[in-house]
Amino acid sequence: xxxxxxxxxxxxxxxxxxxxxxxxxxxxxxxxxxxxxxxxxxxxxxxxxxxxxxxxxxxxxxxxxxxxxxxxxxxxxxxxxxxxxxxxxxxxxxxxxxxxxxxxxxxxxxxxxxxxxxxxxxxxxxxxxxxxxxxxxxxxxxxxxxxxxxxxxxxxxxxxxxxxxxxxxxxxxxxxxxxxxxxxxxxxxxxxxxxxxxxxxxxxxxxxxxxxxxxxxxxxxxxxxxxxxxxxxxxxxxxxxxxxxxxxxxxxxxxxxxxxxxxxxxxxxxxxxxxxxxxxxxxxxxxxxxxxxxxxxxxxxxxxxxxxxxxxxxxxxxxxxxxxxx
Numbered sequence: 001x002x003x004x005x006x007x008x009x010x011x012x013x014x015x016x017x018x019x020x021x022x023x024x025x026x027x028x029x030x031x032x033x034x035x036x037x038x039x040x041x042x043x044x045x046x047x048x049x050x051x052x053x054x055x056x057x058x059x060x061x062x063x064x065x066x067x068x069x070x071x072x073x074x075x076x077x078x079x080x081x082x083x084x085x086x087x088x089x090x091x092x093x094x095x096x097x098x099x100x101x102x103x104x105x106x107x108x109x110x111x112x113x114x115x116x117x118x119x120x121x122x123x124x125x126x127x128x129x130x131x132x133x134x135x136x137x138x139x140x141x142x143x144x145x146x147x148x149x150x151x152x153x154x155x156x157x158x159x160x161x162x163x164x165x166x167x168x169x170x171x172x173x174x175x176x177x178x179x180x181x182x183x184x185x186x187x188x189x190x191x192x193x194x195x196x197x198x199x200x201x202x203x204x205x206x207x208x209x210x211x212x213x214x215x216x217x218x219x220x221x222x223x224x225x226x227x228x229x230x231x232x233x234x235x236x237x238x239x240x241x242x243x244x245x246x247x248x249x250x251x252x253x254x255x256x257x258x259x260x261x262x263x264x265x266x267x268x269x270x271x272x273x274x275x276x277x278x279x280x281x282x283x284x285x286x287x288x289x290x291x292x293x294x295x296x297x298x299x300x301x302x303x304x305x306x307x308x309x310x311x312x313x314x315x316x317x318x319x320x321x322x323x324x325x326x
Contacts, residue, residue: 112225113201114140115193118160121171127184130174134167135191136160137203137221151228159221159230163205166219170207177211186210195291200224200231202288216311217300220288233283236295241324248280251297251314255304267305267312278304294318 118136123129137156143149167189177185187209194202205219222231229235237243255267255278268276286298295316301307 112140112143113156113196113223114138115191115203118164119167121167123174123178128174128178129186130171130188132167132171132187132189133191134189135163135203135205137201137223148226148228152223152225155223155228155230159203159223163219163221166205166207170209184211186214194220194288195222197291197293199226199293200289202290204288213307215301215307218286218298218311220286220298222288231289233285233287233295236289236326237321237324238326243321243324244281244283246320246324247295247297247316250316250320251281252278254314266309290315292318295321 115135115137117133119134121130121132121134124131137159139152139156143152170187170189174185174187177183188206189208190206192204192206194204196202200222202220202222205221206216207218208214208216223229224231224235233243252269255269258265259267259269268278271277281297286300288296288298290296296313297316298311298313299305301310303312305312
């Protein structure tokens, strides 16, 4: 792959036109589908809605989900054709030290909160690769309670700012390696909506760096839609309850069970190096609430197990915490 300064014969203007045309067509399709969904939702709220209409609504919702998957896959594919071709040659370290703006947005259908791609950064040679999608949380609509609305806006901005700082730093580190022109490096950042319910919204930011060996770590952002605040672990439980110990003991039980069932699974529970052994979570340990309203505790690579185990998560059964949950 050619570097900055090499002669290029690519017709970038034509690629840009094709890319713009594709994105406009996708936006138009998405708008049409959204209008149809809103119309069917209104019909659904009517008492006289027929079984046929209900089934039609279900099919439209399913179509919306499938469309989101297709759009995401098409966007990724585009990234390795026109979009990535442009980025690989135009977004170079000697042209700008800022993250490149995304050429489009990928909406995720939700109730109150949605996620779009705020910025993209792409770069690829035979030794260096960056594929960074910076998500941004947006509020789809206002709510009647102005105090909660204000808190939601503030929480949204805090999370978006934190995500942008994280990705800016990763890009800065990546570009510093490019300037040195030594070794190899891969960097990937993506996001995943883990839960969207009437009570909360959870987004996971997934980060990966590879230079010989790879390392993945995640950030979890959960918004309490009833209070407008970013949810902390202690907020889920009744006061003066020892949720730290209860969760920690259940995680140890799950670790032990997994190791007994699969010899390839290994956690640091009874390791000879005592300081490596997992003893307890803290209030700062990563967590989120899944669609079943269960607490899920997340550990990055190397936190509680050897690196080959990767990122590990433990879903705490509802019956374990039901007596102490708010």
